[in-house]
Amino acid sequence: MKKHNNKFETNAIRTQLKRSENLEHSVPLYLTSSFVFEDAEDMRASFAEEKERNIYSRYSNPNSSEFIEKVCQMEGAESGFAFASGMAAVFSTLAALLDSGDHVLSARSIFGSTHSLFTNFFPKWNIDHTYFKIDELEEIEQLITPKTKILYAETPTNPGVDVLDLEELGKIAKKNNLILVIDNCFASPYLQQPIKFGADLVIHSGTKLMDGQGRVLAGITVGSAALMDKVYRFSRITGPALSPFNAWVLSKSLETLAIRVDRHCENALKLAEYLEAHDNINWVKYPFLKSHPKYEIAKKQMKAGGCVVAFEVKGGLNAGRAFFDAIKLLSLSANLGDSRTIVTHPASTTHSKLSVEERADVGISDGTVRISVGLEHIDDIVADIAQALGN
Numbered sequence: 001m002k003k004h005n006n007k008f009e010t011n012a013i014r015t016q017l018k019r020s021e022n023l024e025h026s027v028p029l030y031l032t033s034s035f036v037f038e039d040a041e042d043m044r045a046s047f048a049e050e051k052e053r054n055i056y057s058r059y060s061n062p063n064s065s066e067f068i069e070k071v072c073q074m075e076g077a078e079s080g081f082a083f084a085s086g087m088a089a090v091f092s093t094l095a096a097l098l099d100s101g102d103h104v105l106s107a108r109s110i111f112g113s114t115h116s117l118f119t120n121f122f123p124k125w126n127i128d129h130t131y132f133k134i135d136e137l138e139e140i141e142q143l144i145t146p147k148t149k150i151l152y153a154e155t156p157t158n159p160g161v162d163v164l165d166l167e168e169l170g171k172i173a174k175k176n177n178l179i180l181v182i183d184n185c186f187a188s189p190y191l192q193q194p195i196k197f198g199a200d201l202v203i204h205s206g207t208k209l210m211d212g213q214g215r216v217l218a219g220i221t222v223g224s225a226a227l228m229d230k231v232y233r234f235s236r237i238t239g240p241a242l243s244p245f246n247a248w249v250l251s252k253s254l255e256t257l258a259i260r261v262d263r264h265c266e267n268a269l270k271l272a273e274y275l276e277a278h279d280n281i282n283w284v285k286y287p288f289l290k291s292h293p294k295y296e297i298a299k300k301q302m303k304a305g306g307c308v309v310a311f312e313v314k315g316g317l318n319a320g321r322a323f324f325d326a327i328k329l330l331s332l333s334a335n336l337g338d339s340r341t342i343v344t345h346p347a348s349t350t351h352s353k354l355s356v357e358e359r360a361d362v363g364i365s366d367g368t369v370r371i372s373v374g375l376e377h378i379d380d381i382v383a384d385i386a387q388a389l390g391n
């Protein structure tokens with residue numbers, strides 16, 4: 001792969017597989033399950049890992065390698081592995097690193113499926129977890145046990161767009177010899193690079209801003225070569241690999257990540273400011289609003305606030321339902337980071353498996369609305385929200 005020492009946007013476009021003899025401009029699609037060997041010795045040496053080459057697409061594929069290389073450059077990582085979904089990345093990364101008897105210390109505000117993994121599935125393998133509240137970082141160290149191996153968090157969080165101090169988490173992890181794993185999909189590598197602040201591994205759901213057009217499911221983990229080697233060895237056996245086609249789509253999408261995310265953030269901030277001034281809204285949360293409790297931390301670690309705005313409509317559940325039913329242009333859906341603005345009700349969708357108490361713990365009320373602000377003209381986005389709010 002040709003390496004570039006250019007700026008983020010240039011690397012996103014110019015990091016590409018070596019051209020074939022056809023001298024194609026766009027990268028070809030390697031839709032193949034396996035690769036052929038020259039002879040018996042080539043086959044033996046390849047399987048013995050004496051050569052770095054593609055053997056089987058469950059292990060590696062040129063399209064996945066290009067996608068991984070781009071994300072490594074963006075995140076400042078040494079190595080990575082691409083997965084069929086964000087949850088495949090979360091599960092495989094943690095399962096590769098944890099042994100029976102280990103303990104995970106995680107922020108309480110995490111994606112619902114990650115919470116289910118910790119509470120419903122990891123106990124089957126004798127892997128325990130404790131949650132810390134994101135406002136009580138100074139108390140994390142009291143929760144570390146001799147069995148704690150991983151410190152886990154997302155920032156900004158889903159759906160509450162709370163912000164955790166990555167520098168602080170990095171220091172705690174280093175001091176206590178923990179592996180810091182950060183789910184960075186709300187920010188994307190363009191807005192925030194957790195490795196700079198001490199993260200060992202960074203996970204993304206590529207389904208979100210990376211694809212950015214709601215077409216494919218994908219996940220990726222990048223980080224230190226030593227840890228990624230463990231993730232790779234687990235994953236090449238268990239088989240959660242990304243398909244070459246989706247890797248190709250994602251690699252093309254990353255070419256426009258910076259320009260798309262800039263516009264997402266510009267639109268999201270405008271919408272957040274509009275909502276903050278609206279009489280029918282109880283509260284609005286967006287990392288780059290001055291009223292956000294972690295505004296200073298967000299400014300320190302993020303280039304801009306991201307695409308997600310959370311707010312609560314006055315009038316509880318009924319008012320919330322009326323708001324959703326009145327939406328005309330925007331999509332009622334559960335994804336985020338799409339070019340289309342998506343309006344979600346976390347209590348009845350992404351976080352519906354949580355109890356009411358668990359939802360309250362992560363700041364989700366019955367009336368909480370999550371908007372993933374898209375790339376339509378901001379005047380049209382605001383107009384649809386305004387008419388749904390009744391003016």
Ligand SMILES: Cc1ncc(COP(=O)(O)O)c(C=O)c1O
Nearest residue numbers: 085086087111158183205207218
């Ligand atoms: C923060 C976060 N992590 C992980 C995931 C899982 O990603 P996927 O849906 O691609 O499996 C999501 C999905 O919404 C998410 O929001």
